Amino acid sequence: MFRSIRLKLTVFVILLLIFTTLAFSIVTVKIENKTILNEIIKRAETSSKSAAAVAAYSLVSGDSLGMDHIIFKGKSSNNDVEYMAIVDKKMRILAHSDIKKRGEVLKEAEGPTLKNDGDGTVVREIPFSKGKIFEIYTPILFKGKSLGSVLVGVNKSVLLNAQSFARKRMFWVCASILLVAMIGVIGISILITRSIQELASGVEDLEQGKWGRSLRVYSRDELGKLTESFNKMSRTIMDQQEEVSKYTRQLQTLSENAPFGMVMIDKDGTFKYINPKFRELLGYDLNDIPNGKTWFRKAYPDPTYRHHVISTWIDDLEGFKSGGKRPRTFTVTCKGGTEKIINFIPVQLETGENLMACEDITELKRAEEEKAVLHEQLRQSQKVEAIGRLAGGIAHDFNNFLTVIKGYSELSRIGLKENDTLRGNMEEIQNATERAASLTRQLLAFSRRQVMEMKVLDLNTILKDLDKMLRCVIGEDIELVTVLAEDLGRARADVGQIEQTIMNLAVNAKDAMPSGGKLTIETTNVELDESYARSHVDVKPGHYVMFSVSDTGVGMTPEVRERIFEPFFTTKEKGKGTGLGLSTTYGIVKQTEGHIWVYSVQGKGTTFKIYLPRVNEPLEDIRKEVLKEELPRGNETILIVEDEEEVRKLTAKILERQGYRILETFNGDDALLACERHKSPIHLMLADIIMPGMSGSELAKLLKPLYPEIKILYMSGYTDNAIVRHGVLEKGVNYIQKPFTMEGLARKVREVLDKDSDKHP
Numbered sequence: 001m002f003r004s005i006r007l008k009l010t011v012f013v014i015l016l017l018i019f020t021t022l023a024f025s026i027v028t029v030k031i032e033n034k035t036i037l038n039e040i041i042k043r044a045e046t047s048s049k050s051a052a053a054v055a056a057y058s059l060v061s062g063d064s065l066g067m068d069h070i071i072f073k074g075k076s077s078n079n080d081v082e083y084m085a086i087v088d089k090k091m092r093i094l095a096h097s098d099i100k101k102r103g104e105v106l107k108e109a110e111g112p113t114l115k116n117d118g119d120g121t122v123v124r125e126i127p128f129s130k131g132k133i134f135e136i137y138t139p140i141l142f143k144g145k146s147l148g149s150v151l152v153g154v155n156k157s158v159l160l161n162a163q164s165f166a167r168k169r170m171f172w173v174c175a176s177i178l179l180v181a182m183i184g185v186i187g188i189s190i191l192i193t194r195s196i197q198e199l200a201s202g203v204e205d206l207e208q209g210k211w212g213r214s215l216r217v218y219s220r221d222e223l224g225k226l227t228e229s230f231n232k233m234s235r236t237i238m239d240q241q242e243e244v245s246k247y248t249r250q251l252q253t254l255s256e257n258a259p260f261g262m263v264m265i266d267k268d269g270t271f272k273y274i275n276p277k278f279r280e281l282l283g284y285d286l287n288d289i290p291n292g293k294t295w296f297r298k299a300y301p302d303p304t305y306r307h308h309v310i311s312t313w314i315d316d317l318e319g320f321k322s323g324g325k326r327p328r329t330f331t332v333t334c335k336g337g338t339e340k341i342i343n344f345i346p347v348q349l350e351t352g353e354n355l356m357a358c359e360d361i362t363e364l365k366r367a368e369e370e371k372a373v374l375h376e377q378l379r380q381s382q383k384v385e386a387i388g389r390l391a392g393g394i395a396h397d398f399n400n401f402l403t404v405i406k407g408y409s410e411l412s413r414i415g416l417k418e419n420d421t422l423r424g425n426m427e428e429i430q431n432a433t434e435r436a437a438s439l440t441r442q443l444l445a446f447s448r449r450q451v452m453e454m455k456v457l458d459l460n461t462i463l464k465d466l467d468k469m470l471r472c473v474i475g476e477d478i479e480l481v482t483v484l485a486e487d488l489g490r491a492r493a494d495v496g497q498i499e500q501t502i503m504n505l506a507v508n509a510k511d512a513m514p515s516g517g518k519l520t521i522e523t524t525n526v527e528l529d530e531s532y533a534r535s536h537v538d539v540k541p542g543h544y545v546m547f548s549v550s551d552t553g554v555g556m557t558p559e560v561r562e563r564i565f566e567p568f569f570t571t572k573e574k575g576k577g578t579g580l581g582l583s584t585t586y587g588i589v590k591q592t593e594g595h596i597w598v599y600s601v602q603g604k605g606t607t608f609k610i611y612l613p614r615v616n617e618p619l620e621d622i623r624k625e626v627l628k629e630e631l632p633r634g635n636e637t638i639l640i641v642e643d644e645e646e647v648r649k650l651t652a653k654i655l656e657r658q659g660y661r662i663l664e665t666f667n668g669d670d671a672l673l674a675c676e677r678h679k680s681p682i683h684l685m686l687a688d689i690i691m692p693g694m695s696g697s698e699l700a701k702l703l704k705p706l707y708p709e710i711k712i713l714y715m716s717g718y719t720d721n722a723i724v725r726h727g728v729l730e731k732g733v734n735y736i737q738k739p740f741t742m743e744g745l746a747r748k749v750r751e752v753l754d755k756d757s758d759k760h761p
Contacts, residue, residue, distance in 0.1 A: 013185040014178075021174045032166045040080050040154055041115065041123055041134060047074045047081060048138035048152040049121065055086050055150060056142040059094065067095035074152070082133060082155040086140070088148040106151075111135075120146075128153070195223035202230055261342075261358040265292065272353070281342070281360050283335030299332045313346075329361065341365045370535040378537050398436070399716075400644045402739035406433040407650040410742045411657075433739065454492050454592075455620040459523050459547050459612075460484045462498060470506050470521075477516035478509075485524045490619060491545045491612035497588040504585045505549040505608050512553025512606060520550040528595070528611065539595050544611040555602040564598065631743055632750035636683035637661045641671045641699060642715075643691045647738075651686065651715075654742050655749065668694025668702075675706060682707050684753055689716040713752045715740070 051074045058066035067086050075084045075097045085096040091106040111126035120139040125132055134154040140147045198215045205213055213234065217227045255262055261278030265271055269292035279285050282299070289295040300306035309330055332342045345357040409429040416423040463482060471480055502521075509519050526546045533539045556564070565586040585608075589596045593613055600606040638660050642648035645666070652662045663678060665671040668691065675682065685703060687696035700712045713734045734755075736748045 010182075010186055010189045013189070014182055017178055017181045017185070021178050025170050025174050028170055029167055032170070036166060041136065043078055043080060044134065044136045044152045044154045045121060045123070045138070047078045047084070048136045048150045050074065051084065051086070051152075052138040052140045052150040056140050056147060059086065059088075059140055059147045060142055064095065068099075071095045071097050080154050081152055082128070083151075083153040085151045086148060087151060089146065094148065128155070192223065194218055195227055199223075199227060199230055202234060259359075261360075263356040263358070265354040265356060267352045269293065271295070278358065281334075281340065281358065282332060288335060298335075300330070301333055305331070367534075399738035400647050402433050402436050404644075404646040404650055406430060406739045407654060407742060409433065411650075411653065453494050453496075455495060456490050456492050456615060456617045457495055457498070458488065458490055458619060459498070459545060460488050462495065463502070463521060463523065463547070466499060466502055470502070473503065473506055474510045474519055478513055479518045481518060481520045483520065483522040487525065488523050489525050489543070489545045489614040490617065491592075492615050492617070493592045493594075493612055494588075497592070501585045501588050501610065502547075502549070504582065508582060508608075509549060509551035509553065509606070512551050512555075517552040517605075521547065522550070523547045525614065526611065536595065536597070538590070539611075543614040544595070545614050546609055546611050548607055548609045550605060550607040552605040555604050555606055556598075556600040557602060561598055561600055631658060631746045633659045633746075634750060634753060635659050635661065636753055637663065637678075637680060638749070639663045639665065639671060639674065639682050639685045639687075639703075641665050641668065641685065641687035641691070641696065643667055643688060647688075651745065654745055655686075658746050658749075660749070667691050668696075668699040671699055672702065675703065682710055684711045684713060684749065686713045686715060686749070689714050711752050711755065713749065 051070050055067055055070050057063075058070065071084045071086060075081045081097075083097045085101070085106075086094045087106060088094055091108065093102050093104050093106060096102050096104075111124045113122060113124050114134070115121070115123035120137075120141075122137045124135050124137075126135050127133075136152040136154070138150045138152070140149060195218045198218070202213065202215045214231050215227050215234075217224050217231075255273075255275045258275060258277055261281045262273070262275040263271060263278060264273035271286055271289055271291060274284070274286055274289075284295075284298070289298060296306055296310060300309050312328060312330075328344045328346070330342060330344065331339050333339055340360050341362045343359045343361045345359075347355045347357070349355060409426045413423055413426040413430070416426065463484065467480075467482070474480060506519065506521075513519075524546055526544050528539055528541055528544055530541050533541045564582050566583060586596060589610055589612075595611040597609045597611075598606065599609070638655055640648055640651055640655075640662060642651065643666055648664055648666065652664050656662050663671075663674050663682070665674050671685075671687075682703075685700060687699060689696045696714050696716075703710055711734070713736060715736045715738060734748070734752045736745065740748070
C-alpha cells in the first residue's frame, strides 16, 4: 500500500503514538475521575464532619438557631454542596439548608453505598430531583452516643462537570503531545529515511546500469557508514563492470571475427547466439534454427543419420558431466541444400549453457581423400614404373636375340626351294620370332621405351578407318555405336600406337561381354581443371581430346581395377590372354603425355577414357606408304657399329647382300679407327644407341665434322634420351627398332640414304 519507507515509518509511529496517547488518556481520565470523585466526597465529608462536631452542643441544648447557622456556614463554605441538614435519630429534620423542609421526616433513600468509614460516616449515591446525588451521613456523637446525623448532599453534576473539564484538558494535553511527537517523528523519519532513500536511489541506478554515482552521506552513524560502503562498492562494481565490458567487447569482436562458427545454447536447448561465421558456413540464423530440435531436423534431414547424430550428442552430454569433451565430425545440410563436413567442438560452461564451435573441414577431408587417392595412384605408378624398367631391360636383350634369329631364318629361307621341308621350318621360326617381337614391343610400350613417330592427327578419321576392322573383331553379337564430336580438336600421337590402343580396348570390351552387348566409342573435347588435376597425380590442367570405350559387360571389382595395368595380370582363362593388352595401352597413353582413367561397376560395365593433349597445329599425312615388292639395293659405304657380334654380323650380311660396302666395328673407338684407315667417303653410319663406353649419338657427333654428308641411322631394342625425348623421336632422327626384318632394314637404309639432308649429327 505504502511504497515509501518514510511514510511507512511515519504512519506506524503516529499510529503507535495515537494508540499510546489514547490508552494513556483513557487510563488518566479514569484515574482523574476517581480522584475528582474522591476529592468532592472528601470535601463534603469534611464539611459534614465539621458540622457534626459543632452540632452536638446545639443539638443537646436544642439551639435551633445554632444548628441553622452551622448548616448555612457549611453549605456556603462548599460550593459543591447541594443541600445540608441535621436530623435526629428518627430522621426528623432539625435544620436544613432549605428552611421549608424543617420538621419533615426523611425516608431512608435507597442507593449504592460508595463509602463506609469506621467512624460511622457513610457515602451513598441516591436518586434526586435533579438526577443523582451523593449523600454523606455523618453521625453526631456526644459523649460516645449518637444524637443524630448531619446529611450533606453533593450533586453529581458537579462531578460530571469536573470530569468533562478534566477530559477536555486531557484532550488538549494529548493533542499537544501528539502534535509535538508527530513533528518529531516526521523530523526523525526524514533524518533516517533520506539516507535510506539515497541508498535506494543508488541501488536503482545500479539496477539501470548507472555506475559510479557517489551518494551523499547525511550522517556519521550506521546509515552514514553504510552509505560510504555503498559508494565504495559502487566504484568497485563500476571498475569491474568496465573491465567486464572491455572483455565482453573483446569477446564480441573475437566472436564476430572468429574464423570458425559459434553457437550459444542455453539449458533448455534454445539457441541464444550465432556468430557471422556460422551464418556464412551454413546459411542459418536464429530465425531458422531457434532451438536444437529445429536444428537437428534441418541440418540432418535423413532420419537414420539424424538418430545417429542425436545419440552421439547424448553420449557427449553424459561425458560433459565428468568434464570430458571431444570434437565430433558430421555431414551437415546447409540452408541452401548443399552438404558440408563440419567439425564440432562442444564446451559446457559453468552456467550450464553449451558453447558449440564448428569448423568447415569439407576441403580438408576432400584433400585428405584426394591425398589418399594420389598416394595410391603414386604407389601404383611407382610399381608400374619399376615393372616397366625391368620389362624394358629384358626387352632390350631379348630384341638382340630375336634380331639374330629372325634375320638368319630369313636368309636361310631365301635359299630354299618352295617344297623344301626346311623352308617350312624356317617359316615357323619366323612366325615364332614375330610373336616374340610383338611381345617385346608390348613390353617396351608399357615401359615407355618404345620409339614413337608423332604426328598431328584427327581421332575421328582414325576411328572411321578402323570401323570395319572393329566390327570384325567384336563379332556380330555386339552392337558397335560411335558418337563422334563434329568439332573435335587435334592431338599429337603415333598413329599406329593409337590404333593399337583402340584395338586393345575393343578386344578387352569384347571379352567382358561373352553373351553380347553394346560397345560405345565416343570422342569429345574436354578441359581438365585444377580440381581434377589435384585428384589425379599424372594430370596437367588444360585442354584435351578425349575418346572413350564403354561396354555393357560384367564390370570389375575394385581389387581388379587396381591391377589392370600391371603387365601379365589377367582375369581371363589360361591361354586366352597375355595380360599385356591394357598395360601396353597404359604405356602408349603415358608416353603420349596423355591420361587414362577407368570407371567400372560390377554387373553394369566398364568405361575407359583416354585423354590426349589438344594441339592447335595443322593435320599431317598419316597414310601409309605402299611398298614395292622388290627390296631396294645400293652401293654406298655403310659403317656398322654394334657391340653384339651376332647382330653386327647379321646386319652386315643383309646389307652386303643388297650391294652395300660394309665397315664392321664393335664400339665407338673401333669405329673411329676404322674411319682413319678408310680413305674413301662413308655414306651412312648404322649404330646401336646403347653401347659400352661411347654411345651411338656421341659417336655421331664426332663423325659429323669428318664426314659432313654422312647419314645417321640408329638401331636398338631399347631407347634412352640420346635420340628421343620422352620416347618421342626428335625431328630429323632416323631410327629402326630391333628386331627388324631383312626387308625392313633394307628399305629403312635406302630411305635414309635417299634423304636430301640429315639434321641430326
